[in-house]
Amino acid sequence: MTTALALPAVHRRHVPVLVTFGLFVLAFATGALRYENFGTAQVFADLFIDNAFLLVVAIGMTFVILSGGIDLSVGSVVALSGMLCAVGTSRLGLPGPLVILVVLLVGTLFGAAMGYVIHVFEIQPFIATLAGMFLARGLCFTISEKQISIENGFFDTVALNRVALPGGVRVSAGAIIALVTFAAAVYVLHWTRTGRNVYAIGGGEQSALFMGLPVARTKIQVYAISGFCSALGGVLFAFYTLSGDGLHAVGMELDAIAAVVIGGTMLTGGSGYVVGTLLGVLVLGVIKTMLTFEGTLSSWWTRIAISVLLFAFIALQRLVGIRRRARSSPSASSPAPASPSPTS
Amino acid sequence: MTEPVLEVTGISKQFPGVRALDGVAFRLFPGEIHALMGENGAGKSTLIKVLTGVYQADEGRMTLDGAERRVHDPPHAQRLGISTVYQEVNLCPNLSVAENIFIGREPRKFGRIDWARIRRRSAELLARLDLDLDVTAPLGAQSLAVQQLIAIVRAIDLDAKVLILDEPTSSLDRGEVERLFGVMRRLRDDGVAILFVSHFLEQIYEVCDRVTVLRNGRLVGEYPIGELGRFDLVSRMTGQELHDLEQLEEAAPAITRGRRLLALEGAGRTGAITPVDLEIHEGEVVGLAGLLGSGRSELARLVFGAEAADTGRVRVGEETVALRTPRAAIDRGIAFCPEDRKADGLVMDLTVAENIVLALQAARGWTRPLPPRRRDELVGEYIRKLRIQPPSPGTPVRNLSGGNQQKVLLARWLITRPRLLILDEPTRGIDVGAKTEIQKLVVALAGDGIGVLFISAELEEVLRLSHKVEVLRDRTLVAELANDGSLTPERLLGTIANGAS
Ligand SMILES: Nc1ncnc2c1ncn2[C@@H]1O[C@H](COP(=O)(O)OP(=O)(O)OP(=O)(O)O)[C@@H](O)[C@H]1O
Numbered sequence: 143m144t145t146a147l148a149l150p151a152v153h154r155r156h157v158p159v160l161v162t163f164g165l166f167v168l169a170f171a172t173g174a175l176r177y178e179n180f181g182t183a184q185v186f187a188d189l190f191i192d193n194a195f196l197l198v199v200a201i202g203m204t205f206v207i208l209s210g211g212i213d214l215s216v217g218s219v220v221a222l223s224g225m226l227c228a229v230g231t232s233r234l235g236l237p238g239p240l241v242i243l244v245v246l247l248v249g250t251l252f253g254a255a256m257g258y259v260i261h262v263f264e265i266q267p268f269i270a271t272l273a274g275m276f277l278a279r280g281l282c283f284t285i286s287e288k289q290i291s292i293e294n295g296f297f298d299t300v301a302l303n304r305v306a307l308p309g310g311v312r313v314s315a316g317a318i319i320a321l322v323t324f325a326a327a328v329y330v331l332h333w334t335r336t337g338r339n340v341y342a343i344g345g346g347e348q349s350a351l352f353m354g355l356p357v358a359r360t361k362i363q364v365y366a367i368s369g370f371c372s373a374l375g376g377v378l379f380a381f382y383t384l385s386g387d388g389l390h391a392v393g394m395e396l397d398a399i400a401a402v403v404i405g406g407t408m409l410t411g412g413s414g415y416v417v418g419t420l421l422g423v424l425v426l427g428v429i430k431t432m433l434t435f436e437g438t439l440s441s442w443w444t445r446i447a448i449s450v451l452l453f454a455f456i457a458l459q460r461l462v463g464i465r466r467r468a469r470s471s472p473s474a475s476s477p478a479p480a481s482p483s484p485t486s
Numbered sequence: 487m488t489e490p491v492l493e494v495t496g497i498s499k500q501f502p503g504v505r506a507l508d509g510v511a512f513r514l515f516p517g518e519i520h521a522l523m524g525e526n527g528a529g530k531s532t533l534i535k536v537l538t539g540v541y542q543a544d545e546g547r548m549t550l551d552g553a554e555r556r557v558h559d560p561p562h563a564q565r566l567g568i569s570t571v572y573q574e575v576n577l578c579p580n581l582s583v584a585e586n587i588f589i590g591r592e593p594r595k596f597g598r599i600d601w602a603r604i605r606r607r608s609a610e611l612l613a614r615l616d617l618d619l620d621v622t623a624p625l626g627a628q629s630l631a632v633q634q635l636i637a638i639v640r641a642i643d644l645d646a647k648v649l650i651l652d653e654p655t656s657s658l659d660r661g662e663v664e665r666l667f668g669v670m671r672r673l674r675d676d677g678v679a680i681l682f683v684s685h686f687l688e689q690i691y692e693v694c695d696r697v698t699v700l701r702n703g704r705l706v707g708e709y710p711i712g713e714l715g716r717f718d719l720v721s722r723m724t725g726q727e728l729h730d731l732e733q734l735e736e737a738a739p740a741i742t743r744g745r746r747l748l749a750l751e752g753a754g755r756t757g758a759i760t761p762v763d764l765e766i767h768e769g770e771v772v773g774l775a776g777l778l779g780s781g782r783s784e785l786a787r788l789v790f791g792a793e794a795a796d797t798g799r800v801r802v803g804e805e806t807v808a809l810r811t812p813r814a815a816i817d818r819g820i821a822f823c824p825e826d827r828k829a830d831g832l833v834m835d836l837t838v839a840e841n842i843v844l845a846l847q848a849a850r851g852w853t854r855p856l857p858p859r860r861r862d863e864l865v866g867e868y869i870r871k872l873r874i875q876p877p878s879p880g881t882p883v884r885n886l887s888g889g890n891q892q893k894v895l896l897a898r899w900l901i902t903r904p905r906l907l908i909l910d911e912p913t914r915g916i917d918v919g920a921k922t923e924i925q926k927l928v929v930a931l932a933g934d935g936i937g938v939l940f941i942s943a944e945l946e947e948v949l950r951l952s953h954k955v956e957v958l959r960d961r962t963l964v965a966e967l968a969n970d971g972s973l974t975p976e977r978l979l980g981t982i983a984n985g986a987s
């Protein structure tokens with residue numbers, strides 16, 4: 143109909159994602175100019191290889207944040223899943239694929255249980271998943287206080303082989319799995335009712351309920367998806383390190399949240415895209431890679447860079463949000479100071 | 487007569503401290519439009535929420551199509567064929583217009599959502615109500631009236647056998663109301679049972695077949711509309727003989743114009759409103775009339791500084807000022823009571839008293855708290871004057887009925903006693919009795935020398951209160967009509983439709 147009108151509206155919604163994209167291109171180009179051997183397809187592919195698990199975990203986190211919640215348990219679930227992989231294969235001698243299947247199931251159920259608790263007992267997601275975080279981490283250490291290495295034919299094969307792409311670029315199975323997960327997430331969020339319900343709940347849980355949407359089911363699904371993604375991330379992490387350890391992935395939930403936010407998704411829910419999350423992970427990855435190329439800087443600089451980016455993005459979201467509200471129609475008139483808040 | 491599709495008996499619902507429903511019985515037949523009437527806080531919305539599973543009744547039985555049923559939650563009600571537009575617009579502001587119409591029942595092709603079809607169908611559905619909008623724009627960017635229409639479009643497209651509309655017309659103007667009634671009549675002729683709530687008596691008499699009256703949570707009775715005159719209806723709602731309604735005719739404005747408060751000299755804003763000339767004097771009530779999207783709210787926003795003028799001049803008193811922010815307007819004694827009480831007005835978790843004194847307190851600054859005695863006096867006075875129910879200052883605003891929430895918002899701005907008060911749809915959702923009180927208050931304010939800019943979709947109300955009426959069309963001020971007794975609703979309507987008279 144009125145495409146001329148529609149375009150700017152769509153564009154405004156895409157601003158944060160476009161900014162993240164620009165940022166990634168800029169960072170990558172800087173690296174390519176500054177360091178020899180940086181601007182190659184292989185370095186780009188390595189970003190996916192080295193951050194496959196983070197990408198998968200952050201995708202699950204995107205679902206949760208879009209629905210207006212938060213999942214702090216993901217790092218611990220990654221560790222627990224790695225541990226279960228190690229125990230299943232090396233201690234119990236079970237076949238690799240079977241172990242992976244069980245691990246994915248455990249992760250999904252763990253997430254669903256948290257979602258159930260959050261919905262039925264109306265507990266803050268922050269609190270419920272904080273409890274989940276302690277629980278999963280605790281379980282890791284009751285299984286083993288030490289690192290267990292994975293000695294299993296299937297894991298070795300998957301972990302050590304690379305798939306060659308045209309142009310001599312080689313990627314790991316983990317990277318491919320992460321990209322498949324990404325594609326699946328895009329599909330679910332954009333093309334299925336479940337995905338749209340996630341956005342609706344993030345936009346207003348009560349409204350969603352009054353519109354007759356299955357709020358309870360969707361909320362449980364969202365945490366189950368996050369649990370599944372964490373478990374899958376744990377499996378990829380196990381491929382990457384070929385070991386299980388209760389100290390793995392400490393603080394990964396924060397990296398995942400950072401990637402989602404840098405990708406332009408609103409922490410208040412209801413607005414954002416998985417593509418943004420992919421770009422967010424790539425931005426974090428490229429910063430890490432640059433620090434490795436630099437060689438002399440401590441890895442804490444990564445943290446500092448992330449914190450600066452986070453601030454910048456939250457500021458950007460505020461700006462876009464305010465502009466959107468100001469432009470919104472006349473009689474949705476919200477002259478904010480008309481209802482003076484105690485802070486003004 | 488046929489069997490009712492929906493029947494409830496002995497429904498009671500107790501909230502802490504309030505018996506919202508007390509043994510209410512209600513029947514709804516296929517192919518009828520049934521009005522549910524009652525004052526603000528009578529229990530209409532509560533009954534609707536019980537019927538649709540938002541609340542569970544403490545007692546009582548419900549049958550649907552002759553079979554006894556319990557409705558667990560709103561999705562369940564929808565599956566049973568009950569489609570509802572609740573009093574407060576309940577849609578998702580972050581989703582597009584089209585998606586808000588279709589979410590939860592999106593058409594699918596090859597297992598995935600068919601977006602093209604959603605866009606096309608929603609444009610068609612909106613066109614039936616003569617709405618032509620960009621269906622891909624976010625819902626949050628639409629005005630309250632348009633949001634209300636979208637909620638209605640969603641509800642009527644659900645193919646329900648029972649359609650419940652809780653004050654769907656509260657922010658619509660005549661044209662839209664007519665189109666909505668057209669749709670409702672068609673659905674009724676197809677055998678849909680429609681429950682309709684409105685505080686506009688004319689609307690009730692225009693479309694409804696039968697009426698059920700509630701008072702203080704109790705059933706007063708069920709009547710065919712033809713057997714109940716207006717005065718009987720109102721006295722059944724209020725429990726008193728009606729004399730207030732006539733009194734308001736006497737309240738017609740006496741002109742006591744004072745000094746000039748505010749003048750717009752060719753002030754406008756590109757894309758929002760073409761330059762206007764407008765003067766408001768002390769003690770003058772200026773009405774703004776026009777259809778939805780005619781620029782009523784834009785003009786108000788300009789006066790309040792929520793949108794800065796980019797051409798012309800704004801004078802407050804004799805001084806030329808730049809009203810760039812609401813803060814600047816507030817500092818000059820201009821107050822604005824917004825239309826959307828839920829989104830930009832009330833703080834739902836605070837009490838009635840806290841909400842009422844909020845603006846006054848903010849104006850004094852937080853270092854000078856209002857003395858508790860003065861505060862209690864003021865709050866008590868306005869609870870009484872506006873008949874806020876329940877009349878206890880400590881109730882959280884969340885627990886009030888829609889109309890009573892509106893009164894709280896209004897009280898907040900009335901007590902600040904500004905020099906110029908902008909009221910955007912102040913009587914939205916307010917019952918006949920309280921509306922009279924509010925109109926009297928506005929007249930009294932003007933009598934004290936306060937200038938009032940009054941926006942309402944209800945022309946009679948604008949006429950009753952205003953000294954002059956500014957008519958807007960297509961974001962342009964097309965006429966200024968003096969309200970000298972010769973101005974009739976018909977003439978005003980003609981001007982709105984055709985431009986300069
Ligand atoms: N959640 C709640 N908690 C406590 N009291 C409530 C709650 N909801 C409604 N009430 C009370 O129940 C009574 C009936 O409210 P209801 O919303 O049904 O009125 P209404 O007839 O729809 O009025 P209006 O015309 O203003 O919309 C009111 O006194 C209100 O304060």
Ligand SMILES: [Mg+2]
Nearest residue numbers: 531573887888
């Ligand atoms: Mg109500």
